[in-house]
Structures are given as structure tokens and as C-alpha cells.
Amino acid sequence: MWRRVASVSHLTFAHNSTVNKNACTFKCWEAFTTEIPRKEKTTYQTAKTPFITFVLGGPGSGKGTQCMKIVENFGFTHLSAGDLLRREIASNSADGIMILNTIKEGKIVPSELTIKLIQKEMESSDNYKFLIDGFPRSEDNRKAFEQIFGAEPDNVLFFDCPEDEMVKRVLNRNQGRVDDNIDTIKKRLKVFTALNLPVVNYYLEKGKLYKINGVGTVDEIYKQVHPVFSTFNFENQFCSEVLC
Numbered sequence: 486m487w488r489r490v491a492s493v494s495h496l497t498f499a500h501n502s503t504v505n506k507n508a509c510t511f512k513c514w515e516a517f518t519t520e521i522p523r524k525e526k527t528t529y530q531t532a533k534t535p536f537i538t539f540v541l542g543g544p545g546s547g548k549g550t551q552c553m554k555i556v557e558n559f560g561f562t563h564l565s566a567g568d569l570l571r572r573e574i575a576s577n578s579a580d581g582i583m584i585l586n587t588i589k590e591g592k593i594v595p596s597e598l599t600i601k602l603i604q605k606e607m608e609s610s611d612n613y614k615f616l617i618d619g620f621p622r623s624e625d626n627r628k629a630f631e632q633i634f635g636a637e638p639d640n641v642l643f644f645d646c647p648e649d650e651m652v653k654r655v656l657n658r659n660q661g662r663v664d665d666n667i668d669t670i671k672k673r674l675k676v677f678t679a680l681n682l683p684v685v686n687y688y689l690e691k692g693k694l695y696k697i698n699g700v701g702t703v704d705e706i707y708k709q710v711h712p713v714f715s716t717f718n719f720e721n722q723f724c725s726e727v728l729c
């Protein structure tokens with residue numbers, strides 16, 4: 486029988502990443518000593534190192550839709566940067582108006598703000614597998630994430646979809662979003678090409694990018710996505726050190 490004894494602000498990042506322990510959260514679990522005698526070796530099950538996937542693609546390329554399927558099949562926690570920003574607007578926070586105006590213009594919200602929202606979600610999660618959807622949307626987003634978290638993603642999905650298909654999907658999305666109109670979509674597509682594609686190329690050069698053809702049915706597209714995750718043995722992704 487296991488019980489959670491600590492949830493402190495450290496997440497240990499992937500084995501191949503620089504570790505900034507102050508940025509994150511880990512959970513440790515300890516056996517009830519009354520019920521299970523302590524063994525010589527260790528009685529601790531250490532936290533699993535976070536597994537981070539960035540999910541990139543233009544507006545309407547299907548990021549959110551495919552993330553839902555990855556969640557169902559692989560138990561990831563889905564963090565959509567856009568959803569977190571919209572939640573911030575809805576909560577009437579001090580930054581709400583600025584975020585709303587930025588989204589209406591199809592521009593990028595200051596990186597520190599978006600990262601703070603992502604970080605908060607990760608710290609309060611019991612999970613260690615995260616899909617970070619719609620982030621990083623610029624080189625500034627990417628560099629700020631690396632600086633603040635001291636870590637890089639384990640892998641990056643990129644949904645490659647022609648503009649006319651993306652426009653069609655966004656205009657039919659019907660979620661009442663302030664940016665799902667033709668004027669804002671045109672601006673978002675320009676921002677995507679100018680600011681997000683350099684991030685895609687950065688991860689391509691690093692060998693971390695999985696380019697997915699974003700045209701086809703949801704299931705056809707997911708058939709390309711599934712093998713990206715089925716090759717990982719998540720169960721063995723433990724911390725390399727004893728943390729508590």
C-alpha cells in the first residue's frame with residue numbers, strides 16, 4: 486500500500502535535459518512502514534521524469550483534436566496554451582484584457598505569461614506526461630521555456646496542413662472564439678509562417694520533430710500519430726536519483 490507523502494515544487498526533467506529543479510514539481514511515494522517493512526535497498530518509489538511533447542501546427546491544423554486521442558490512448562495531460570489564455574480572460578485576471586486584445590489580433594501573448602500558466606498546471610498535476618499544445622509559437626516562446634524550465638521537450642509533433650484546409654476548419658469550428666473569423670485567421674496564418682515555422686525548423690534540425698500529414702480523416706491522421714508514442718516505454722521513465 487502506498488501513500489503520497491510529498492508534493493513539492495520540483496519536477497525532474499527528462500534524462501537528456503538540463504535540470505532546473507526549482508522550476509518544477511515532483512511527487513514522491515512512501516510505503517507505510519507499519520504495513521510494509523523497510524527493505525535495505527530502498528522503500529521509495531521515486532517520481533517519474535516528466536515526458537513533454539510540444540504540439541505544433543497552424544490554426545485549425547487539428548492539434549487539439551489529435552491531442553484528445555493521445556490523451557485517451559496514452560494517458561497524457563493535455564495543456565492547450567490557447568485554452569489556458571482563454572481561461573485567464575474568462576477569470577477577469579489583471580492580464581485578461583491584454584490577452585484578449587492580443588488574441589483578437591492573432592498576435593503572441595508575452596512568453597513569460599503563457600509559461601507561468603503552463604507551469605502552474607504542470608505543478609498541480611499528478612501526471613508526468615504532458616502534451617503542450619500550441620506552444621512554443623515563436624522562438625521567443627521556445628527560448629523562454631528553455632530558460633525557465635531548464636529543459637527541452639522529449640519530442641515535437643507538427644501537423645502539416647494546407648492553408649485553405651485550415652481556414653475551412655477554423656471557420657466551421659463553432660466554438661464562439663473571438664479569433665475564428667476570416668480577418669483574424671489571415672493574421673494568424675501570417676504569424677504562424679513568420680514566427681512558428683522557425684520553431685518547427687529548429688526541432689527538425691534537432692531531430693525531435695515528427696511531421697504529420699494533417700490532411701485526411703481524424704482517424705487517418707491519428708494512425709500517423711500513434712506510433713510516435715507507442716515506441717516509448719513510459720513505465721520505465723523513473724528519476725535517476727532518490728528524491729525523498
Ligand SMILES: Nc1ncnc2c1ncn2[C@@H]1O[C@H](COP(=O)(O)OP(=O)(O)O)[C@@H](O)[C@H]1O
Nearest residue numbers: 544545546547548549550654657658701702703
Ligand atoms: N482531420 C480533420 N478533418 C476535418 N476536420 C477536422 C479534422 N481535425 C479536426 N477537425 C476540425 O477542425 C477544427 C479545428 O480543429 P482543432 O483540433 O481545434 O485544431 P487546432 O487546435 O490545430 O486549431 C475543429 O472544428 C475540428 O473538429
Ligand SMILES: Nc1ccn([C@@H]2O[C@H](COP(=O)(O)OP(=O)(O)O)[C@@H](O)[C@H]2O)c(=O)n1
Nearest residue numbers: 544545566567588591592593594619620622
Ligand atoms: N503560445 C501561445 C499560444 C496561443 N496564443 C494565443 O492564443 C491564440 C489561440 O491559440 P490556440 O492554440 O488556441 O489556437 P489554435 O491553433 O488551436 O486555433 C493564438 O492565436 C495566440 O493569439 C499565444 O499568444 N501564445
Ligand SMILES: [Mg+2]
Nearest residue numbers: 548549565567
Ligand atoms: Mg487548438
